[in-house]
Amino acid sequence: MLKVNKNLELPPQLKWRFSHEPELLSWTIRARNYNTFVADLMFWFCFFVIMISSVLIYRSMDDDPVFGGLLTLLFFSCVSVSLVSITHQRMKFAYRFTPSGVECCEWKDFPEWALTFLKWLAGITAIFFVFMATIDPSFLLGALIGPGGIGLTYLSMAYSKSYREMHTQYHHLIHEWKDFTQLAIATNREMVDLKYSTTMEGDDFVTNWNINIFCKRKQKEKVAELIRPFLSPGVPFIKAKVNVPLSTD
Incomplete structure (x- = not known):
C-alpha cells in the first residue's frame, strides 16, 4: 500500500515475527x-555548570595560561562529550x-564513536604535551594528568561489561x-x-x-x-x- 523504506537493517538479535505476511x-x-524537554533542561543546566567550572579551573592556573588553557580544554571536551551521550542518546x-x-x-x-573520540583525543594531546615538554619540562605533568586521565576513561568504557550492557x-x-x-x-x-x-x-x-x-x-x-x-x-x-x-x- 505504502512504501517508505523497504530495506530495514535489523541487528541479528531481532527478527520480524510476521515476515511471511504482506507489508503494508x-x-x-x-x-x-524519552521526555526531551526534561532532558534538554538537564543538558543546559549541566552545560552551564561545566562552563563555569572550566572558567574557574582556568583562572586558578593564571600563572601558566598555556598549560591551564590546555587542561581546561581537555576537561571541557571530555565532560561535554559525556553529557551529550547521556542527555541526547x-x-x-x-x-x-x-x-x-x-x-x-x-x-x-554501544556508542563506539565515543571510544574512537577518546582514543584520538588521548593520542593527540599526549603528542602535544610531549612536544611542549621539550620546551618546558612542566608539561610532562600535563601529559600524565590530561591524556592519562582520558586513557583511563577510555579503558573503563571499553572493557567494563556493566557499562556496555547499560548502553x-x-x-x-x-x-x-x-x-x-x-x-x-x-x-x-x-x-x-x-x-x-x-x-x-x-x-x-x-x-x-x-x-x-x-x-x-x-x-x-x-x-x-x-x-x-x-x-x-x-x-x-x-x-x-x-x-x-x-x-x-
Whole structure:
C-alpha cells in the first residue's frame, strides 16, 4: 500500500515475527524515546555548570595560561562529550505494519564513536604535551594528568561489561490490531500514539499501556490514516499532546 523504506537493517538479535505476511508499511528511524524537554533542561543546566567550572579551573592556573588553557580544554571536551551521550542518546526503531498488526524493533548499540573520540583525543594531546615538554619540562605533568586521565576513561568504557550492557538494548514489540483502544496524533512530537489493552504472559489481569510510534517529519498524519481502518469499530481517533517516559529504560 505504502512504501517508505523497504530495506530495514535489523541487528541479528531481532527478527520480524510476521515476515511471511504482506507489508503494508515499514520504515526505520532514530529517535529520542524519552521526555526531551526534561532532558534538554538537564543538558543546559549541566552545560552551564561545566562552563563555569572550566572558567574557574582556568583562572586558578593564571600563572601558566598555556598549560591551564590546555587542561581546561581537555576537561571541557571530555565532560561535554559525556553529557551529550547521556542527555541526547537515541534509540533505533524499525516499524513494520502487516494485516496482523504492528511490529516494532528497537535497539541501542554501544556508542563506539565515543571510544574512537577518546582514543584520538588521548593520542593527540599526549603528542602535544610531549612536544611542549621539550620546551618546558612542566608539561610532562600535563601529559600524565590530561591524556592519562582520558586513557583511563577510555579503558573503563571499553572493557567494563556493566557499562556496555547499560548502553546496549534490544526489544521486539508485537501488537495485534484488535488490542488497540485509542489512536492519537501527537501535537508535541513527530509521533503517533496507540493505547492498547492486553493480558501479559503469566498474568491473569488486563494491562493498559501505550506504544509510541516515532515518525519522520510530516508523516504522522499519513501513518495514522493508514492505521485507522484496521482498528476495531468505535476506537477513538484524536489529536493530543502525548507524554513520553522520562527515561529510555
